[in-house]
Amino acid sequence: MAAASTQPTPVASLLHDLQQKDGGSVCVEDISVVVEGIMESLRRDLSTADRKVFVEIEGLANFIASTKRDIAALRPDEVKDDFLPAATDELDAIVAATADATHKIMDSAEAVEGVAATADKETAVILTDAANQIYEACSFQDITGQRITKVVNALKEIEARVDSLIAAFGDEIAEIKAQEAANPKKTDAVDGNNSDATLLNGPQLEGEGNSQDEIDKLFD
Amino acid sequence: MKTFLIVDDSRVIRIVARKILQELDFEIAEAEDGSDALQAVQRQMPDAILLDWNMPVMNGIDFLRALRKLPGGDAPRVLFCTTENDMDHIRMAMEEGANEYIMKPFDSEIMVAKLSQVGLL
Numbered sequence: 001m002a003a004a005s006t007q008p009t010p011v012a013s014l015l016h017d018l019q020q021k022d023g024g025s026v027c028v029e030d031i032s033v034v035v036e037g038i039m040e041s042l043r044r045d046l047s048t049a050d051r052k053v054f055v056e057i058e059g060l061a062n063f064i065a066s067t068k069r070d071i072a073a074l075r076p077d078e079v080k081d082d083f084l085p086a087a088t089d090e091l092d093a094i095v096a097a098t099a100d101a102t103h104k105i106m107d108s109a110e111a112v113e114g115v116a117a118t119a120d121k122e123t124a125v126i127l128t129d130a131a132n133q134i135y136e137a138c139s140f141q142d143i144t145g146q147r148i149t150k151v152v153n154a155l156k157e158i159e160a161r162v163d164s165l166i167a168a169f170g171d172e173i174a175e176i177k178a179q180e181a182a183n184p185k186k187t188d189a190v191d192g193n194n195s196d197a198t199l200l201n202g203p204q205l206e207g208e209g210n211s212q213d214e215i216d217k218l219f220d
Numbered sequence: 221m222k223t224f225l226i227v228d229d230s231r232v233i234r235i236v237a238r239k240i241l242q243e244l245d246f247e248i249a250e251a252e253d254g255s256d257a258l259q260a261v262q263r264q265m266p267d268a269i270l271l272d273w274n275m276p277v278m279n280g281i282d283f284l285r286a287l288r289k290l291p292g293g294d295a296p297r298v299l300f301c302t303t304e305n306d307m308d309h310i311r312m313a314m315e316e317g318a319n320e321y322i323m324k325p326f327d328s329e330i331m332v333a334k335l336s337q338v339g340l341l
Contacts, residue, residue: 099232103231106232132243132328135235135240136236136325136327136328138236139232139236139324140325141230142230142232142233142324143324143325145230146274146303
């Protein structure tokens with residue numbers, strides 16, 4: 001009896017192990033193990049009050065397991081591998097396209113200034129004023145570029161957090177993926193209900209999709 | 221003719237500022253970042269500097285600190301020109317020796333008003 005009281009319980013031992021591990025941070029898997037341990041020790045001697053606690057803890061364990069499955073079903077791996085990089089590429093393309101367009105507009109404004117230099121005084125003033133207004137309006141490109149860069153940085157932060165989520169739910173995600181592979185979803189095409197949304201991928205990023213030349217060849 | 225150094229990594233902003241300042245009869249030099257600007261001021265100290273905050277290699281505030289330590293570096297009027305509009309940034313710029321603070325986007329009217337305030341017009 002005395003020997004048994006000095007022996008750490010399995011749960012106490014598990015808690016001790018957890019405290020020693022990873023600088024005190026505990027992952028969801030480890031919590032499940034502890035809960036399972038508590039349930040196991042409760043099974044040995046259950047009073048009515050104990051049973052109530054047991055049921056509550058079992059409910060909690062089931063809730064954790066169900067939440068894990070729900071989060072895994074959201075497929076955070078897809079968010080990290082597909083959606084976030086695609087969103088970042090689209091934003092980069094916006095910055096590049098607006099920069100390119102802005103430079104062309106400014107070059108055109110310089111051409112207008114060139115014409116102003118050869119025009120009569122009254123016309124020259126009008127053209128120069130117009131060119132100056134074009135230049136000033138073009139400064140929007142710098143501002144939008146900086147704003148989009150902030151959004152890209154926010155996406156990178158989200159990516160890092162999703163990464164942690166994937167690390168915590170790796171097994172569940174693999175399970176969901178295996179289930180999806182075994183039971184592929186019916187596509188709209190299979191259903192015979194092809195909506196435009198499933199077909200639209202434009203605008204294409206630089207170097208992706210079909211070029212105008214390739215499309216023209218299909219009509220030749 | 222007074223000299224003006226425009227320091228900004230955006231070609232668009234440099235062109236817009238150059239057009240406005242040339243109209244106001246300044247002689248213009250340009251730099252793409254703080255490091256580039258530091259070399260420029262060591263070759264020739266300008267009368268005024270239009271300075272962006274966020275730039276690669278060396279940002280605006282680091283350039284300003286380095287500028288003010290140079291011989292004759294306390295002379296140029298420095299106008300920060302940036303999208304950073306919170307009080308912390310503005311206060312830091314003033315403490316490091318900026319003379320004015322212009323919010324982007326700017327136009328010729330704002331530029332004229334700010335240049336007048338620092339005695340450049």
